[in-house]
Amino acid sequence: MRAMQYERFGGPEVLREADVPDPVAGAGESLVVVEAAGVNFGDIKQIAGEHTEGPYAPEGPLPRIPGMEVVGRTPDGRRALGYVAQGGYAAKTVVADRDLVALPDGVSAGEALALLVQGLTAWHLLRSVARIRPGESVVVHAAAGGTGSLAVQLAREFGAGRIIATASSDEKRAFALELGADVAIDGDPEGYRERVLDANHGHPVDIILDAIGGPVLDSALDALGYLGRLVTYGASSRQPAAPLAPGRLAVDSITVAGFWLIPLIARKGAGGPALEELLDLVARRRLRPLVGAAYDLGHARDAQEDLLARRTKGKLILLP
Incomplete structure (x- = not known):
């Protein structure tokens, strides 16, 4: 053959x-x-x-x-x-x-x-790890990518209250909006927290799905609210994240979890x-x-x- x-x-x-x-x-x-x-x-x-x-x-x-x-x-x-x-x-x-x-x-x-691979990853990120509940706010990094584009749609299907997409270009952000995101923003770590809170009507968010890592992951932690969950499933930035102090998580009872499908x-x-x-x-x-x-x-x-x-x-x- x-x-x-x-x-x-x-x-x-x-x-x-x-x-x-x-x-x-x-x-x-x-x-x-x-x-x-x-x-x-x-x-x-x-x-x-x-x-x-x-x-x-x-x-x-x-x-x-x-x-x-x-x-x-x-x-x-x-x-x-x-x-x-x-x-x-x-x-x-x-x-x-x-x-x-x-x-x-x-x-x-x-x-x-x-x-x-991409679809099952998105499903488990939301269902098995973040355990999304109806009405919760969800941030999807790299929302125009294979997993991100499906995560945006599944978040809507699973009852998310507000979906915030991040992407690196106007074209990709427009695509994320077509898929069902409520708002699409630049995912650069500089000014990340301010952009996310502004996109969520001034409130911290419940769930962040991150495949970028590095400084983006570090900035994302500051945008999570009480009992917020950040799920990391990749590190496309190829940059190290800052060391994670347990006390930083305890203040708002934040969870940081990882996921790999294979x-x-x-x-x-x-x-x-x-x-x-x-x-x-x-x-x-x-x-x-x-x-x-x-x-x-x-x-x-x-x-x-x-x-x-x-x-x-x-x-x-x-x-x-």
């Missing part, structure tokens, strides 16, 4: 197209004929050799086939979305049954793939009520995943290079 694989660690340039044997499903697994595969930063980290331990770590010797997300059909004809630790950049792959969920009619491959999938599987709810919302057009460019499988290197260079918008997919 057709696949993209890497024989050594490195950047996207190490990916090569190859003809490899078809995978064989074992007990509790299903063979999936791949319609489309998702492209993630996690794939790039795998081929760079950055993950040798933990849930991202692939198994077996080189060469390996990267790719964690697929949409395709099982031998019994089901069209399904599935998570794999590796092997998605191929014409066929094997998916554990607990990591496979049937797709409703009307949900495209790109929409489904946008939900598996260990949760490793424990409980990708399938389940959260992913089913997300797919149902898309099928009913209450949730709008941002779908980007589609590349032929043989151009996976181009897709990864475009992602690294921030030339893309929305979920990138590969078509075998």
Whole structure:
């Protein structure tokens, strides 16, 4: 079968197209004929050799086939979305049954793939970690991104009272407003607290979802109200945050929590009520995943290079 694989660690340039044997499903697994595969930063980290331990770590010797997300059909004809630790950049792959969920009619491959990592992350940030309650105010950092754009919409779906989006440009802020944010502001750490309080009618906020880290995270703490929750799930700024003094949290009973989806999938599987709810919302057009460019499988290197260079918008997919 057709696949993209890497024989050594490195950047996207190490990916090569190859003809490899078809995978064989074992007990509790299903063979999936791949319609489309998702492209993630996690794939790039795998081929760079950055993950040798933990849930991202692939198994077996080189060469390996990267790719964690697929949409395709099982031998019994089901069209399904599935998570794999590796092997998605191929014409066929094997998916554990607990990591496979049937797709409703009307949900495209790109929409489904946008939900598996980014959508589930947004769902768990709000439901499992921040434990959003109706009427609460929510700030979403990087609101025009894959996870942020879904978090804005889900916050509205889950009953948020006021949604404040942060983004780095006028175009991105306008997009966040289209998605349902009440107000969109610059997320720069300088003057952050004043802009957030002004956007929330002068009041501190209940929930902040942060994928930026560094000085932004430090500034965000000052904008939280009593029993406020900040959930960190990334550090795209690549800058260290200031040391966190426990007394700073205790004054207003603030919670700072972290979240990473992949260990949760490793424990409980990708399938389940959260992913089913997300797919149902898309099928009913209450949730709008941002779908980007589609590349032929043989151009996976181009897709990864475009992602690294921030030339893309929305979920990138590969078509075998």
